[in-house]
Amino acid sequence: MSWASVAIARVRALFGRAASERDLEEEIRFHVDMRTQEHLRSGMSPAEARTAAHRDFGRLDTTKEHYRDVRGVLWFETLCRDVVHGSRSLTRDWVFSLVAILSLMLGIGGNAAIFSLIDTVLLRNLPVRAPEQLRFLKEVGGRSPISYFSVPWYKQIRDHTELIDGMLAFFDADGTLLVSANADRSGAQPELVRAQLVSGNYFSVLGVRPAAGREFSMADDAFPDSHPVAAISYSYWHRRFNASPAAIGAKILINGSPFTVVGVTPPEFSGLTPGAPPDISVPLMMQSRIWLDPGSSIVNDPKFGWLRLMVRLRTDLPEPKVLAGLSLIARQIDESLAASPAGPGSIHAPRIEFSPGQQGLDGLRARFSTPLLILMLLVGLVLLIACTNIAVLLLARAAARQREIGTRLALGATRPRLICQLLTESSILAAVGAMLGLLFAYTTSQLLLRLLADSPIPINLTFVFDRPFLVFTGALTLVTALICGLLPAIQTSKADITTSLSSRALPPGSSRIGPARFSYGKLFVVIQLALSLVLLVAAGLFVRSLSNVKGVAPGFDPDDLLLVTINPSMIGYRDSQLNATYETVLGRMHEIHGIRSVTMTSHSLVTPGVDDSGFSVPGRMPQPGEPRGVNLDMVGSDFFETMKIPVVLGRGLNSRDAEHSARVAVITKSVANQYFNGQNPIGKLASLGGPLIEIVGVTPDVKFNSLRDETAQVVYLPYGQPPPWHPAPSQMTFAIRTGQHDPDLIASTVRNLVSQYDRNLPIASIKTAEREIAGSIVQERLLAWLSAAFGILGLILACVGLAGTMAHAVARRTSEIGIRLAIGAQRSQMLWMFLKESIALSLAGSILGLALAFAVSKFVTGLLFGVKPMATSTIASGLVVLISVVIGAALLPCWRASRVEPVIALRCE
Numbered sequence: 001m002s003w004a005s006v007a008i009a010r011v012r013a014l015f016g017r018a019a020s021e022r023d024l025e026e027e028i029r030f031h032v033d034m035r036t037q038e039h040l041r042s043g044m045s046p047a048e049a050r051t052a053a054h055r056d057f058g059r060l061d062t063t064k065e066h067y068r069d070v071r072g073v074l075w076f077e078t079l080c081r082d083v084v085h086g087s088r089s090l091t092r093d094w095v096f097s098l099v100a101i102l103s104l105m106l107g108i109g110g111n112a113a114i115f116s117l118i119d120t121v122l123l124r125n126l127p128v129r130a131p132e133q134l135r136f137l138k139e140v141g142g143r144s145p146i147s148y149f150s151v152p153w154y155k156q157i158r159d160h161t162e163l164i165d166g167m168l169a170f171f172d173a174d175g176t177l178l179v180s181a182n183a184d185r186s187g188a189q190p191e192l193v194r195a196q197l198v199s200g201n202y203f204s205v206l207g208v209r210p211a212a213g214r215e216f217s218m219a220d221d222a223f224p225d226s227h228p229v230a231a232i233s234y235s236y237w238h239r240r241f242n243a244s245p246a247a248i249g250a251k252i253l254i255n256g257s258p259f260t261v262v263g264v265t266p267p268e269f270s271g272l273t274p275g276a277p278p279d280i281s282v283p284l285m286m287q288s289r290i291w292l293d294p295g296s297s298i299v300n301d302p303k304f305g306w307l308r309l310m311v312r313l314r315t316d317l318p319e320p321k322v323l324a325g326l327s328l329i330a331r332q333i334d335e336s337l338a339a340s341p342a343g344p345g346s347i348h349a350p351r352i353e354f355s356p357g358q359q360g361l362d363g364l365r366a367r368f369s370t371p372l373l374i375l376m377l378l379v380g381l382v383l384l385i386a387c388t389n390i391a392v393l394l395l396a397r398a399a400a401r402q403r404e405i406g407t408r409l410a411l412g413a414t415r416p417r418l419i420c421q422l423l424t425e426s427s428i429l430a431a432v433g434a435m436l437g438l439l440f441a442y443t444t445s446q447l448l449l450r451l452l453a454d455s456p457i458p459i460n461l462t463f464v465f466d467r468p469f470l471v472f473t474g475a476l477t478l479v480t481a482l483i484c485g486l487l488p489a490i491q492t493s494k495a496d497i498t499t500s501l502s503s504r505a506l507p508p509g510s511s512r513i514g515p516a517r518f519s520y521g522k523l524f525v526v527i528q529l530a531l532s533l534v535l536l537v538a539a540g541l542f543v544r545s546l547s548n549v550k551g552v553a554p555g556f557d558p559d560d561l562l563l564v565t566i567n568p569s570m571i572g573y574r575d576s577q578l579n580a581t582y583e584t585v586l587g588r589m590h591e592i593h594g595i596r597s598v599t600m601t602s603h604s605l606v607t608p609g610v611d612d613s614g615f616s617v618p619g620r621m622p623q624p625g626e627p628r629g630v631n632l633d634m635v636g637s638d639f640f641e642t643m644k645i646p647v648v649l650g651r652g653l654n655s656r657d658a659e660h661s662a663r664v665a666v667i668t669k670s671v672a673n674q675y676f677n678g679q680n681p682i683g684k685l686a687s688l689g690g691p692l693i694e695i696v697g698v699t700p701d702v703k704f705n706s707l708r709d710e711t712a713q714v715v716y717l718p719y720g721q722p723p724p725w726h727p728a729p730s731q732m733t734f735a736i737r738t739g740q741h742d743p744d745l746i747a748s749t750v751r752n753l754v755s756q757y758d759r760n761l762p763i764a765s766i767k768t769a770e771r772e773i774a775g776s777i778v779q780e781r782l783l784a785w786l787s788a789a790f791g792i793l794g795l796i797l798a799c800v801g802l803a804g805t806m807a808h809a810v811a812r813r814t815s816e817i818g819i820r821l822a823i824g825a826q827r828s829q830m831l832w833m834f835l836k837e838s839i840a841l842s843l844a845g846s847i848l849g850l851a852l853a854f855a856v857s858k859f860v861t862g863l864l865f866g867v868k869p870m871a872t873s874t875i876a877s878g879l880v881v882l883i884s885v886v887i888g889a890a891l892l893p894c895w896r897a898s899r900v901e902p903v904i905a906l907r908c909e
Contacts, residue, residue: 031057032057078420086421099393103389106793109441112473116445117448121364124274125358128269133315134310134311134358135311135354147308148306149305149306150307151284152301161326161329163317170197192762198281198283213264216231221284225286225297227283232263233265233270233279249261256570308361319354327350378538378786379790385794392528394484395524401492418492423485427485451785528797529844535791537857540875544866544867549707549708555701560738561738562750563604564734567731567762581758585754594738601635601733602635613629615715617675617676626674632714633715633716634722642735645699645702653666667714670713682696708865780865799886803893834893835887839887845882
């Protein structure tokens with residue numbers, strides 16, 4: 001019989017059992033009839049011939065079983081029977097099954113949720129053609145490493161080398177370039193969206209095909225301001241155009257300039273910056289229309305490095321050879337640019353280096369890789385605790401099934417067959433827990449994504465049930481089933497037939513070692529308690545770190561403070577128009593009923609963004625190694641009064657400090673201490689690279705960029721007196737002290753006020769100061785909340801395991817308890833006998849947990865703020881919590897042991 005016939009027969013036996021049985025019966029009957037005819041021809045009677053035929057053929061039942069094994073898929077049939085039997089057994093013991101499934105749901109679901117973020121942030125490649133061939137460019141060997149390049153530099157190296165398959169350029173300012181787009185020039189309110197400037201070959205080099213319309217071409221990016229076209233993302237197409245085909249060819253406004261939509265990117269493509277997908281892409285040559293001042297084109301400026309470059313390597317050239325060739329070309333290009341009148345100056349033998357590009361830019365990975373790996377470790381410990389907990393419960397459950405196991409062995413069951421049956425039960429628990437865990441993972445991931453969305457730089461990630469996620473969950477389920485069930489199954493299958501059927505058998509997982517009895521259940525409990533202590537210590541460290549960060553004084557009062565940021569430059573406002581807009585909007589905000597005060601600032605405090613400006617004092621020589629830059633903040637009148645920043649020396653800034661009045665500034669204490677050597681700086685002069693300014697006030701230090709940063713050196717200037725080299729602020733944040741009113745209730749009034757001034761004026765942000773500060777500590781909150789949840793969950797699971805172990809021990813020693821009580825033992829002695837066993841287990845777990853916590857603490861040092869990794873108070877708190885909860889969990893089964901009646905216990909014996 002050919003292999004195809006065998007395969008067909010096996011499939012028929014698997015899915016057509018009734019037909020297969022009929023075929024088998026007919027075949028057996030055919031063979032018996034043929035043998036009967038042979039015996040009849042030899043002279044036997046019909047009865048003798050039929051008897052002889054059956055005797056020659058053999059036992060019908062044995063023959064049928066043999067042929068079923070040959071023609072059928074025995075392992076699958078056996079598995080189906082094991083699944084049915086295991087399901088019935090677990091259904092009867094529903095309390096155990098419910099506890100086990102819930103434990104695994106939390107463990108598997110938590111791991112799956114964290115993995116989904118790790119896959120998105122750390123592991124997932126770009127959804128483009130052959131992402132492993134992509135590399136980012138960086139130039140090193142000059143004055144400093146260069147990751148941003150000018151358009152002329154890009155064009156020359158793109159057009160003069162055959163070493164690569166293609167080179168693209170793009171600019172998204174770390175994914176934060178926001179534009180105002182309007183699908184109808186006279187229609188709905190425009191919205192702020194993410195955008196990027198890309199080269200004409202951007203999509204072709206990446207191998208990204210449009211979902212609708214066309215991709216950009218080199219002709220779209222040939223000449224400045226020549227092709228106002230745009231490609232929109234799939235999500236923006238659905239959100240703003242309802243996925244209408246009419247979107248192709250539609251006009252949109254970007255920063256006040258009309259563009260034509262020519263294409264839609266596919267749904268899986270989200271740009272080259274993970275977590276910051278662009279909604280709109282426009283050609284590089286349209287830069288002057290949407291970025292910087294109108295008409296101020298930088299596309300031909302060799303000094304202005306602003307583009308990130310990516311190359312696609314050729315498969316037939318080794319990477320070192322490509323690097324060497326590109327370095328030679330780059331050196332020639334730099335020399336030619338340096339020789340031009342607009343060149344950047346002398347060159348110091350630059351060379352090209354590559355960085356991996358298959359996963360896009362690494363800003364999100366650098367920011368969240370360590371926290372996510374720490375969280376994966378913690379949630380992995382939770383799953384391990386859940387697995388050991390279920391192993392303990394399985395051992396206890398096996399003790400109640402000793403007679404069943406003994407009966408199976410007596411009837412001929414082999415150890416491998418018994419292990420397979422027991423592993424099937426643990427696999428059923430793991431599979432059901434995994435299915436429920438997928439729902440838990442989805443819910444948890446949505447909470448995590450919402451938490452990350454509060455970041456000062458919004459992060460836009462998605463949760464999808466893709467192949468890597470499902471493969472990880474499936475593998476995790478399989479491993480979980482083995483961890484939970486393998487050792488209990490092996491220990492249970494070791495049972496001896498005689499002792500299993502007797503009433504004095506040792507429980508599975510127990511063996512005598514000298515005078516004592518060793519129990520795997522107790523070992524599992526010790527492991528659970530040790531891992532729980534690690535989780536408690538980690539939770540304590542991260543919670544204390546969050547508390548320390550939240551306890552940092554920002555230098556101003558964030559209560560009842562609403563921050564509203566507008567960006568008139570996005571719709572074409574420039575220079576004097578900007579100042580006039582700020583003045584008008586500020587005046588209208590003063591008219592809002594019930595507010596205390598209003599001011600404005602070019603930099604919202606506790607917000608990322610460093611303005612490193614030169615600051616000097618006439619006659620003072622800079623000291624070696626001292627910081628030489630300060631942060632500029634251009635503010636309105638009543639800034640210090642509204643923000644509640646006290647002026648400790650001199651005065652603040654007021655309405656008299658206008659554009660044409662004497663140039664003044666207020667500095668922070670750190671600036672005064674560094675540049676004025678402890679002397680009174682009031683009335684002293686300083687320079688910011690232009691006319692001298694007079695210091696009129698000193699304020700306490702504030703947190704300029706984040707609560708974690710060291711105290712920043714800040715110089716406050718009247719917004720009408722920027723340094724000559726500093727343009728008028730393109731956006732301004734208005735700080736509104738609301739008084740008795742809820743800031744969120746004022747927000748709608750402010751939106752209406754801005755819309756009345758100019759309905760197209762974009763509001764970049766509107767939030768309370770408290771929310772902005774909370775957003776600056778997203779990482780700390782993520783670690784603190786999740787580690788605390790994992791710690792509590794791990795402790796609960798460990799306590800369940802300990803309580804189950806002690807309850808099982810009490811049940812096994814009921815007769816011993818009765819004898820002790822009958823000969824005069826006190827009930828308090830029985831209580832203490834079991835309670836001290838629980839304390840011993842908790843102490844053993846604590847010792848092991850301290851060693852593990854010390855090893856883990858080295859990985860979290862950089863994530864802590866104001867707390868040492870092995871803080872004594874945190875460890876002591878974790879120990880107290882662990883031992884207290886453990887004793888509480890063990891108290892009930894121990895108390896039950898002390899309440900056993902001797903007569904009932906001896907009667908059971």
